Amino acid sequence: MSLGHRERVIRALNHQETDRVPVDLGGGPATMIHPDAYEALLRHLGFPEEELVEGPAGEGQIVVPSERVLQRFDIDVRGFQLGGTRGAPNVKTGPTSYVDEWGVTWEKSAHTAPYINVHGPFQDLDEPDVKDLEPVRWPVGDDPDRIRGMREAMEHLRRTTDYAIVLNLPNSTFALSQRLRGFSELFEDLLLNQAFATALQERVTDVICGMATVALRDVGDLIDGVSFADDMGIQTQSYMSRSLYRSMVKPHHARFVATLRALTRARIIMHSDGAIHELLPDLIDVGVEVINPVQVNAEGMDPERLKREFGADLCFWGGVDTQKVLPYGSPADVADEVRRRLTDLGRGGGYVLASVHNIQAEVPPENVVAMFDTALAAGARAG
């Protein structure tokens, strides 16, 4: 039984085994590739040079792979992102800097380097107060300009192909609030300035709920997955204790996911780096159905354990180690890693295979090929 691409993804996310595990490159969140690795891949595959398409801002240097490459690896998913709005365009403040609609300053250290957020409107406040949120011009969440052309493009894809479609919403409450307040500063506010931290996250959530609402009212019926990104872990532990998450961040995640849930039947995918094992029960509780990228070498993120403990409630999207195996292993090592994932995360469905986060510059093309070709050849599972 050979399934169509979309059918395969839908069944897998429904916890059903499929003819082979679905594979992703460039469709779901954090599944793109560094331009250097991509160009090496093109050469390796004997494909002609391409004009590179930059991936979304804020993720470092990444490019969107072309249809030629995606079809070579029989990739099952195609992804969409929200655009900017012409109502509040980025304001250039220099040759290598701009301010975005949130009032966040972005800079790049060289012409070829990616833009990084360097300063936010609330970052310098010593004693932040809820009142400080008032005079700020907040983005208009439900501005439909962000999704112009999206329905037509998705309908075209539906009519002419059988790929699964994922709408990748941008960074969510905590990460966005960190951009506005400062990466470390917001962590401290969670304990020292709780009224401010709550009010800030509420305002941010208002905006992103507006964005999600206008997007999903438009395309919610066309998509198979909707993702949002909010890192909640470092290598060794979660960003915060379970109790602090529950009191200070979870309510905002809950409201946001409820907004998504009300407007689409697509699977709800959360992107979070790091060791988030401890928070998974709470993420399931707010309505997350799929986690990405599944950073398997972070503390407590052993894939067998994750599947055993959470496999009934969660699907997994990612899993192929990018810290050691993909960049430094041999193609045979990569093939072994893939086979392990097909077994530990793939049995009983519930798995879409991809790299753990974007493929970095030094990953040899042979390893990219080994990753996908092993998955394609393996069938429902490795053994």
Place this chain on the structure above:
Amino acid sequence: MADLQALTSAIEAGDRATAARVTNEAIGDGMDPKAILGAMVAAMAEVGRRFQCNEAYVPEMLISARAMKEATALLTPVLVGAGIRPLRTAVIGTIRGDLHDLGKNLVGMMWRGANIEVIDLGTNVAPARFAEAAKEHGADLVGISALLTTTMGGMREAVAAVRAADIPGVKIIVGGAPVTTEFATQIGADAYAPDAATAVDVAKALVNIS
């Protein structure tokens, strides 16, 4: 007499107001500045222990570090006046091409908490800059951090640059999610530390402080 245990507890709890108050009291009472400093260092050692056991997380670490920083600022003039210097000097930074700084910042906080003077070069630091800064400050320790595998090559260059600068007795520690002991050895670093709390033990062992 000021209660130094209250100072320790305040830093452990991230209570900067109490930490500052008790520090001022202790200074006003003419207490031995080394003892006051010792109470602060003990607090950060406990915070580091809690972080390692997942009893404390990043938010708790950061507010403790802030309380320590504010208390230290009050004590520094007294220490300087008494000719008491930090035990060692360290230069830290995130390697060229990499902008992640949480791990580096936590190491900096923990090393300051252990009474090591820390010069933080920030992120995206060129290999040569580590050597230059280490030489300029007479560093005993150089700490280099990376989160991206792509940037690890720069760590090799940074180690080579520091070695070439011939700084007597300098020790190099590397860390960051993709870094390993093997990699540290391969590139000629003196040690690898997997997290900020361990980085204190590793540093102390390398530069002979207890």
